[in-house]
Amino acid sequence: MTASFPVLGFDIGGTKIAVCLGCSDGKIIASGRVDNKERHPDDVLPELVALGRQLLADAGMTSTDLTAVGISAPAPHDIPGGRITQPTNMKKWVDVPIRDYLRDAFATTAYMDNDANAGALAEWFFGTGKKCRNLLYLTMSTGIGGGIITNGRLVHGHDYLAGEVGHFSIDPDGPQCNCGIRGCYEAFCGGRAMAQRMQRELAGQPDHPIVRYANGNYDAIDMICLEKAVRDGDAYAVALWDEMCRRNAQGIGGLINIFNPEMIVLGTIAWAAGDLFMTPLQQYLPQFCWPVQLRGCRVIPSGLKRRIGDYAGISVALNYLYEQDRFQPWQEQ
Numbered sequence: 001m002t003a004s005f006p007v008l009g010f011d012i013g014g015t016k017i018a019v020c021l022g023c024s025d026g027k028i029i030a031s032g033r034v035d036n037k038e039r040h041p042d043d044v045l046p047e048l049v050a051l052g053r054q055l056l057a058d059a060g061m062t063s064t065d066l067t068a069v070g071i072s073a074p075a076p077h078d079i080p081g082g083r084i085t086q087p088t089n090m091k092k093w094v095d096v097p098i099r100d101y102l103r104d105a106f107a108t109t110a111y112m113d114n115d116a117n118a119g120a121l122a123e124w125f126f127g128t129g130k131k132c133r134n135l136l137y138l139t140m141s142t143g144i145g146g147g148i149i150t151n152g153r154l155v156h157g158h159d160y161l162a163g164e165v166g167h168f169s170i171d172p173d174g175p176q177c178n179c180g181i182r183g184c185y186e187a188f189c190g191g192r193a194m195a196q197r198m199q200r201e202l203a204g205q206p207d208h209p210i211v212r213y214a215n216g217n218y219d220a221i222d223m224i225c226l227e228k229a230v231r232d233g234d235a236y237a238v239a240l241w242d243e244m245c246r247r248n249a250q251g252i253g254g255l256i257n258i259f260n261p262e263m264i265v266l267g268t269i270a271w272a273a274g275d276l277f278m279t280p281l282q283q284y285l286p287q288f289c290w291p292v293q294l295r296g297c298r299v300i301p302s303g304l305k306r307r308i309g310d311y312a313g314i315s316v317a318l319n320y321l322y323e324q325d326r327f328q329p330w331q332e333q
């Protein structure tokens with residue numbers, strides 16, 4: 001297969017689902033969104049199919065023109081079985097066989113992978129990491145997920161669970177992680193864990209700048225409130241931010257020594273906060289990995305940024321085709 005061909009991608013999120021019709025050369029033909037906030041899959045799934053068919057029709061195509069459908073899914077899930085199994089913010093999605101549902105609806109091959117792997121594939125095929133043979137992508141949002149590409153292949157692992165880079169302990173006496181392990185990298189640096197820590201440590205301080213940036217609502221405290229307070233020079237915020245950057249360097253430095261990647265692409269916080277995050281991270285990295293490994297590795301923010309959702313599902317489909325030698329990336333870019 002050499003000429004560019006169309007694929008349909010679905011990026012499943014707890015508030016919205018991106019549906020995107022694209023080409024194997026990276027061209028996005030059309031995309032749309034379906035609301036998924038606290039909705040039942042029985043209502044959402046038919047809308048996904050309807051939107052996918054609409055995008056095809058608007059482009060003068062039908063499902064017979066599709067080579068494959070790809071799904072980027074949040075954990076927990078059953079990748080070999082193609083099922084989504086009740087993610088934290090999708091309580092009504094209990095063991096939903098979405099891959100086979102979309103396969104049947106579009107009468108084509110459908111593939112599913114987790115959202116961090118999908119992000120890694122999107123950056124690898126179409127983003128900052130094009131043509132790298134050894135690449136890591138870290139999601140850096142509410143949690144820390146990862147996708148690992150080694151020797152030009154995505155690492156799936158024995159149970160399709162490889163790449164859980166947020167869940168190795170970097171301090172056995174550290175905070176309890178939501179996953180059950182103490183001191184996970186994510187328990188120090190994930191957006192949700194950071195928010196919980198700020199809520200706890202700022203209790204009874206409604207006039208603190210971080211709380212004011214959340215309009216006095218402790219439940220609304222997040223990394224954006226923290227970033228604003230850091231830019232104001234608030235002492236607590238500056239110290240917490242610095243600690244978070246150093247812990248990120250610990251996590252990322254360990255990954256550099258283990259995988260010897262030529263590039264690590266960082267998601268949300270890295271491109272949203274820019275130099276405020278990247279500069280201290282780069283300064284701390286030499287403490288946590290060997291100079292020879294660090295010299296060969298570029299640690300940079302995602303180039304796709306928010307557009308990664310449009311590429312995520314498509315990239316999952318393309319990777320499975322690549323693994324079957326039915327797709328060669330970068331030929332037409």
Ligand SMILES: [Zn+2]
Nearest residue numbers: 167177179184
């Ligand atoms: Zn954990």
